Amino acid sequence: MRLHVADHPLVAHKLSVLRDKDTPSPVFRQLVEELVTLLAYEATREVRTVEIEVQTPVAVTTGTHLAEPRPLVVPILRAGLGMLEGMTRLLPTAEVGFLGLQRDEETLQAITYANRLPDDLSGRQCFVLDPMLATGGTLIASIDYLFERGARDVTCICLLAAPEGLALVEKHVGDRADVNVVVAAVDERLDEKAYIVPGLGDAGDRLYGLV
Template sequence: MRLHVVDHPLVAHKLTVLRDRRTPSMIFRQLAEELVMLLAYEATRDVAVESVQVETPVATTTGTTLARPRPLVVPILRAGLGMLEGMTKMAPSAEVGFLGMARNEETLDIVTYAERLPADLTGRHVFVLDPMLATGGTLIEAIRFLYERGAERVTCICLLGAPEGVARLEEALGEHDVDLYLAAVDERLDERSYIVPGLGDAGDRLYGLAE
């Protein structure tokens, strides 16, 4: 696994506003979208491309387009949906699938409750969207699920990560080709497995349930 923490003033600024408990849901959603776009810019730096001939108003030239099969963007329901718009703005020709996984707050086990993906992911570069990498359980199960479907490569984009989750991901997925992009790695997890200092429950804040 390769960890990439995006060190950029705009990333740090937007993350700081997201952390602020006073930031309303509407602004939270907007900033989350903008932050995802910045992270996606870095995460797609080596996406597969191919040459294409285009006619400009002046001449014929060789340009670049995303190679086929197109990248597949997979938000983890529900909070990952709040990242989808920012990702597809950066890669509008990418295809979109959905994977519903949730953590049982009592047992911390990961439960898969929904999926809408191609049956065969052979040759596909899959971008997984999940705001918070806490214990790592959800991402580990999602990545395993995608590789079992034949994915060639998986890139994960999260707003925040905890050291415990990053370490667990690396330990559990050492045999897989995985890139992880984060805006920051925070201090630790608390007794409820929330990221500290974190930004609270990203799903609740995205959809106004925390207000």
């Protein structure tokens, strides 16, 4: 597993506003989209491409085109939906699948409740969107789900990560170089309720309310 922490002043600024408990939901949603676009720039550095011939108004030149099969973006419901627009703004030709996972608050294990993904992901580069990498259970379940269907290149984009969750994911995936995690920051720890500290609260609730 490879971890990339985005070290950029704009990332730090937007994340600081997201952390503020007084930031209203509309501003929170907008900033999440902007922040994910910045993270996606880093996450897609190794997206597969092919060379193509391009006729400019002046001459013929060699250009670059995304390779087939197209990348697959997988937001984890529901909070991951708030990251989708920011990702597809940078990668508009990608296909989008959905995976519904929720954490059992007693066992802290991830439970799958929805799946809108192709059965065969052979040869696909997959980008998983989940705002918070806390215990790591949801991300591990997502990675396993994609690898079981033939994916061999998975990049996870998160706003925040806890050291405990990162350690668990790294232990689970081992030294496979085809699993990457891109985050805006790694925070201090998890609290007794498995919330990231200092964190930004429940990302889903702050995006969409308590319903």
